[in-house]
Each structure stands twice: as C-alpha cells, then as structure tokens.
Amino acid sequence: MRAITYSRFGSADVLELTEVPDPHVGPDTVVVRVRAASVNPVDWKVREGYLEGVIDTTLPAIPGWDVAGVVEQVGLDTPEYQVGDEVYGYVRKDTVHDGTFAELVAAPVRTLARKPASLSFEEAAAVPLAGLTAYQAIQRSGVREGQTVLVHAAAGGVGAFAVQIARALGARVIGTASERNHEFLRSLGAEPVTYGDGLADRVRGLAPGGVDVALDLVGGDAVATSAAVLAQGGTIASITDATARTEHGGHYVWVRPSTADLDALTELFDAGKLSVEVAQVFDLADTADAHRASESGHTRGKVVVQV
Known part of the structure; x- marks a missing residue:
C-alpha cells in the first residue's frame, strides 16, 4: 500500500510517499480503507522529535492519528463492525509507527465509532482528536x-x-x-x-x-x-x-480514544448542534505541504489529507 513515512526526525522535508506492507488485522482490530486523515499539531511535534520520552516513535514511522474511512477487514473478535461500515476515529497506539496517513490502517475497535451521517469523510477526519x-x-x-x-x-x-x-x-x-x-x-x-x-x-x-x-x-x-x-x-x-x-x-487533560465519546460527538453532529471547519484539503502525496500548513499557525479549521 501507499503510505507517508519518515525515517528520521526533522522538518516536513523528511516525509516521503512510499510503498509499505499492508497492515495485519489483530483479533480486536479492523483494517480501515482510509478515505481521509487530518493533521494535528502533535503530528509535527512528534515528527520533529520534540515528544520523545512522552510519545515513543518506532522508525520508519507512518504519522497520523485521525482517520475516516470504510472497514475493509475485520478481526476475530470485532462484533461491533462489518466490512463496508463507515467509521471515524482517533487511532492512537502506544507507539507512533503505523499511523493513518496511508491507504490502510489497522485500528483497535476501542478507537473507532460509526461516522456521522451528516459529515463527509474529509469533515469526519477533522474531528476525532x-x-x-x-x-x-x-x-x-x-x-x-x-x-x-x-x-x-x-x-x-x-x-x-x-x-x-x-x-x-x-x-x-x-x-x-x-x-x-x-x-x-x-x-x-x-x-x-x-x-x-x-x-x-x-x-x-x-x-x-x-x-x-x-x-x-x-x-x-x-x-x-x-x-x-x-x-x-x-x-x-x-x-x-x-x-x-x-x-x-x-x-x-490528556485526550484518550473513546468510542462512547465519539458516539456522543456523532449525536451532536447529526442533531445539527456541532459543526466542523475544514481549512484545506491536500492529496496524500502532498502530506508534507499539509504539515507545513498546520505548522504555519495561519489556518482556521483543520488541515485534511484525502487518500
């Protein structure tokens, strides 16, 4: 699959579009076909190496925690989801290694919820973190x-x-x-x-x-x-x-993945009580530019990458 990776810490210049193996589906995970991911300040702080010791990184790493997409494969014990379900989530794991800026991501079910029907994939990807x-x-x-x-x-x-x-x-x-x-x-x-x-x-x-x-x-x-x-x-x-x-x-407050909390946000979105602003949308190959846009601090709303 195609994925954005970096093999050393540094500026957005270290980000590369590469081919990597498809992710493995564990018993309590599903593989999501990524439709969109979004950039958060923590993504480029991790990439710069600022958070080593707080958030560990295994290089080469695929960055990204926010995702919206479609379930492509289910694990042995994932009754919550079926192939074809539209989901979104905050796919934070213990180590930054196999993130969401890729065509596929293995996501523990505890990190996901069903995507709000009222949001596009790009809008949904801008929400979780x-x-x-x-x-x-x-x-x-x-x-x-x-x-x-x-x-x-x-x-x-x-x-x-x-x-x-x-x-x-x-x-x-x-x-x-x-x-x-x-x-x-x-x-x-x-x-x-x-x-x-x-x-x-x-x-x-x-x-x-x-x-x-x-x-x-x-x-x-x-x-x-x-x-x-x-x-x-x-x-x-x-x-x-x-x-x-x-x-x-x-x-x-250090944010944690939570299906229940994502469900609560979904209810607010679909009731028209919550909206999300997407500032810019980039293609996967242009993820470095998406990181630069986020780092500039001049955008209002989220920077999103479509896959």
Whole structure:
C-alpha cells in the first residue's frame, strides 16, 4: 500500500510517499480503507522529535492519528463492525509507527465509532482528536446549563469544538481570539474577547462574578489568567499545563480514544448542534505541504489529507 513515512526526525522535508506492507488485522482490530486523515499539531511535534520520552516513535514511522474511512477487514473478535461500515476515529497506539496517513490502517475497535451521517469523510477526519479533547475537557470539568465558561484559543481546532459543546449543554461561553476571528466566534454562540495584555480585566467586564469553568487550550499564562477570573468554587482544565491540577485543584487533560465519546460527538453532529471547519484539503502525496500548513499557525479549521 501507499503510505507517508519518515525515517528520521526533522522538518516536513523528511516525509516521503512510499510503498509499505499492508497492515495485519489483530483479533480486536479492523483494517480501515482510509478515505481521509487530518493533521494535528502533535503530528509535527512528534515528527520533529520534540515528544520523545512522552510519545515513543518506532522508525520508519507512518504519522497520523485521525482517520475516516470504510472497514475493509475485520478481526476475530470485532462484533461491533462489518466490512463496508463507515467509521471515524482517533487511532492512537502506544507507539507512533503505523499511523493513518496511508491507504490502510489497522485500528483497535476501542478507537473507532460509526461516522456521522451528516459529515463527509474529509469533515469526519477533522474531528476525532480535537473533538475528543474538547469533549473530555468539558466532561471532566462538569460543565452544565447556566454556567459561564471561558475558552482560551476559542477559534482553534479544539476551541471551536469546546465552544459548541458547551453551548449545546446550555452554558454561556466567553472565548479568547484575535479580532479577525471574533465574528467566527459569534457565529458559534460565543462572546469574543481579544487575548493579550489586559485579558483578565476584559473577562471581568463580561463576567463580573467570575467564570465557573476555564478551559486552557493554548498554554502560556492562560492558567494564571484563568485563576484570576475564576468564581468561587470554579474549575480550571488545561490540555497543556499540569499546574491546573497541581496548583489550582483542577484538571490536566490528556485526550484518550473513546468510542462512547465519539458516539456522543456523532449525536451532536447529526442533531445539527456541532459543526466542523475544514481549512484545506491536500492529496496524500502532498502530506508534507499539509504539515507545513498546520505548522504555519495561519489556518482556521483543520488541515485534511484525502487518500
């Protein structure tokens, strides 16, 4: 099969289109014919070698965790799926080696769910990692109707999902973003504020009594700012800064594969309560350019590769 591989850590230049053996189907896995995969910042951070010791890589490696496609082969103990089922998933394994930027991927059933009927394969591929991150951070924080939620980096891939999921739960959402993304946040139901110096004062201007939940999706001083605007008994959750838990009694969220959580996202999509924005679509042979587009930080929405 054709796959994107890299044999050494480095820039996007190390990515190559190669021929590799078809994946083996294990007893609790299915082989998915990949229709689309998407790029997440973690993909190029792993490729650069920044996360060695946190996420192990076996070289040569096929990158990618997000996938949408069609089940082509089932394992011995996979009653959840049949050949021909349309699925999507966050196919994270213990080691980065046989990822989703390929024509075929062996996916443990615990990493998959049925694709939302309302989404194309390209749109579905843009969901799993970012959507699960947002959903699990919100669930961990206990967001509920009537609360005020502050979302840092609300126009980003994870942030846009967090805004919509919190709104679907009946929460009021304040979202930080550059001014060029304020109208986009309004379209999602959030009240935008510009990030940078004076952010805490601007948030207090919108929520004088403080926010009930703050979601740090960007790092930097977001946790410290969140603590400064948190209401009594409020909660901070971060996907980048463990001090949210160790110093502020909140949550440090490392996204995990979950069929149940993907099913919950599917229900929101098919009910029209959740949408996904695809910024650019590249062919498999142009995956290096897709990585470069993601690294630029200038895209709103997800970068997708079609196979």
